[in-house]
Amino acid sequence: MKLIVQIPCFNEEQTLPATIGDIPREVPGIDKVEILIIDDGSADRTSEVAREYGADHVIRFPQNRGLGHAFKAGFDACLRLGADIVINTDGDNQYYGGDIGKLVEPILAGQADLVIGDRQTGAIAHFSFIKRYLQSFGSRTISRLAGIKVPDVASGFRAFSREAAIQLATFTEFDHTAEHVIAAGYGRLAVVSVPIRTNPKTRESRLFSNIGEFVFKSGSISLRTWARYAALKIFAVCGALVFVVGVLLGLRFLYYFTFTMEGQLHIQSLILASILLLAGFQMFLTGVVADLIATNRSLMEDVLQRVKILELRDSGDKDADKRE
Ligand SMILES: Nc1nc2c(ncn2[C@@H]2O[C@H](COP(=O)(O)OP(=O)(O)O)[C@@H](O)[C@H]2O)c(=O)[nH]1
Ligand SMILES: [Mg+2]
Numbered sequence: 249m250k251l252i253v254q255i256p257c258f259n260e261e262q263t264l265p266a267t268i269g270d271i272p273r274e275v276p277g278i279d280k281v282e283i284l285i286i287d288d289g290s291a292d293r294t295s296e297v298a299r300e301y302g303a304d305h306v307i308r309f310p311q312n313r314g315l316g317h318a319f320k321a322g323f324d325a326c327l328r329l330g331a332d333i334v335i336n337t338d339g340d341n342q343y344y345g346g347d348i349g350k351l352v353e354p355i356l357a358g359q360a361d362l363v364i365g366d367r368q369t370g371a372i373a374h375f376s377f378i379k380r381y382l383q384s385f386g387s388r389t390i391s392r393l394a395g396i397k398v399p400d401v402a403s404g405f406r407a408f409s410r411e412a413a414i415q416l417a418t419f420t421e422f423d424h425t426a427e428h429v430i431a432a433g434y435g436r437l438a439v440v441s442v443p444i445r446t447n448p449k450t451r452e453s454r455l456f457s458n459i460g461e462f463v464f465k466s467g468s469i470s471l472r473t474w475a476r477y478a479a480l481k482i483f484a485v486c487g488a489l490v491f492v493v494g495v496l497l498g499l500r501f502l503y504y505f506t507f508t509m510e511g512q513l514h515i516q517s518l519i520l521a522s523i524l525l526l527a528g529f530q531m532f533l534t535g536v537v538a539d540l541i542a543t544n545r546s547l548m549e550d551v552l553q554r555v556k557i558l559e560l561r562d563s564g565d566k567d568a569d570k571r572e
Contacts (some may be wrong), residue, residue, distance in 0.1 A: 251275060251352060252305075252331040254284045254322035260339035261292040263450050267337070268301040270345030270447075278333070284325055285339075286318040294339075303331065313457065316421040323413050325555070328563050333409045340454075343367075343405035344445035351407035354440040354543040361412040361437040362428070364398055365405035365444035374449050376497055379459060386466060390426050393474045394433025399441055401429050402466070412437055414556050417549065419473075423455055426470045434477045479542055483535025492530025497521035 249261045256284035257264060264285070273281050284305040285298040289312035298306050307321055319336070323405050337343050343365060354360035369375060369383040387401040402425050408416070415435055420427045432439050451507050456462040476484055507509035 249278045249332045249356070250280045250282070250330055251278045251333045251335060252284050252326040252329060252349075253335040253337060253348065254286065254326055255337055255339050256286045256318040256322060256393040257290060257294050257298070257339035258288045258312060258315075258318075258454060259290045259292045259294060259546055260295045261290070261294050263341045264294060264297050264339055265301045266450075267339055267341040267345070268298070268303060270341060271337075272346060272348060275349050275352060275392065278352065282329070284322060284329070284333075286325075288312050288314070288318040293427065305481045314421040316418050316424050319424050320418040322502075323408075323416075323418070327410065327413055331413070334410075334412050334413050336404060336406050336408070338404050340450050341447050342450070343403075344447055347405075348407075350442050350444060354442065355407055355409045359438065360407075360440035361409045362416075362432050362439045363407040364429070364441045365403050366400040366441045367403055367405075367446050367477045368403075368443055369400055372446065375458075382459060382463060386426075386463075386470075390470055392431055393470065393478075396429070396433040396439050398429050398439060399442075401426055403444075405444055414458060414553055414560075418551065420469050422465060422469065426466055427473045430470065430473045430477070453538045462524060475538075476542060476545065479538030480535045483531050483538060487528045487531030487535065489528070490524050490531060493519045494524030494526075494528055497524065 253266075255267060260267070268283060271281070271283060275281055282304040283302070284307070285295070285303045287295045287298065287308040289309045295306050295308050305325065307325055309318070309321075322336070323334065323558065333355055335351060337345065337348075351363045351365055354363050369387075370380050372380070375383070382401060383400070387399055391398050402423075404425060406428075412432070415437065416428050416431055418424050428514065429439070453462075464543065469474055473494045491557060497517050500520060501511075501514050501518045504514045
């Protein structure tokens with residue numbers, strides 16, 4: 249059993265030594281632990297520091313490409329390097345490395361494909377009241393959308409089985425945490441949350457400069473990811489709402505037209521009702537088209553997964569096809 253801990257980094261020379269130092273090299277049930285750093289075009293000495301402090305593999309982008317790209321490159325490299333389990337953690341030493349054993353346990357026991365470290369955000373002292381509330385509200389909303397219970401969706405401390413690493417594609421160029429939870433829910437992966445510890449804060453978040461940005465960016469990523477799977481539902485509900493308003497307005501016009509002599513006074517309502525009826529119907533049709541595209545997309549995902557397996561087999565992983 250090989251475990252690779254991947255750490256996407258952007259200018260983390262200050263905190264990387266502590267982060268790497270915290271990662272246990274012996275984990276029960278694991279034969280080999282390796283560390284992979286993805287240096288996303290840092291302007292500081294992140295790559296050099298990574299090597300100095302014992303990282304086994306370093307990928308460096310010549311310029312900053314964003315967390316999503318770095319994550320994806322990390323996953324591809326871990327799979328090529330023959331990882332059976334991939335752990336993702338942050339370069340700011342936010343998560344307590346000693347809890348890696350807890351993250352891999354459910355995968356080793358065959359109970360999980362994806363294990364998410366639960367920071368128990370309600371109890372983190374340096375989180376403001378509003379941040380705690382938003383974290384919990386966000387996690388509950390995304391859990392509902394994904395159809396699985398994940399108490400801490402924004403946690404970047406996670407373990408992925410090899411199968412999950414092959415199956416989960418990363419399209420988001422930014423923070424992938426919500427995307428993977430929704431994809432795992434719809435992909436019927438076994439997702440387990442385990443309580444983990446965090447270290448004292450080392451610096452402010454680089455991903456989000458304020459709570460408003462966090463809500464906006466995470467919200468839009470979640471909505472876009474959810475729309476990939478539930479397009480028909482979203483468009484049908486929106487279309488139905490618009491259609492019903494159109495029907496009500498139309499009935500109102502008919503009432504005046506039939507029972508009073510004021511029909512001509514309500515021509516505007518008639519026009520609006522017609523527009524709403526048409527718009528509602530169009531929305532529904534858009535949903536049908538989106539649903540057809542989604543079916544296509546799921547076929548493409550299947551092909552992509554098979555291509556990855558073939559690539560891995562060609563690169564020497566003889567068990568690749570058995571892991572489907
Ligand atoms: N690849 C990449 N990683 C980044 C970028 N910005 C932040 N990160 C990394 O993403 C992880 C989380 O970032 P952090 O600033 O701690 O955000 P937090 O999750 O809100 O605390 C850290 O390992 C950062 O080094 C970026 O532009 N590219
Ligand atoms: Mg952090």
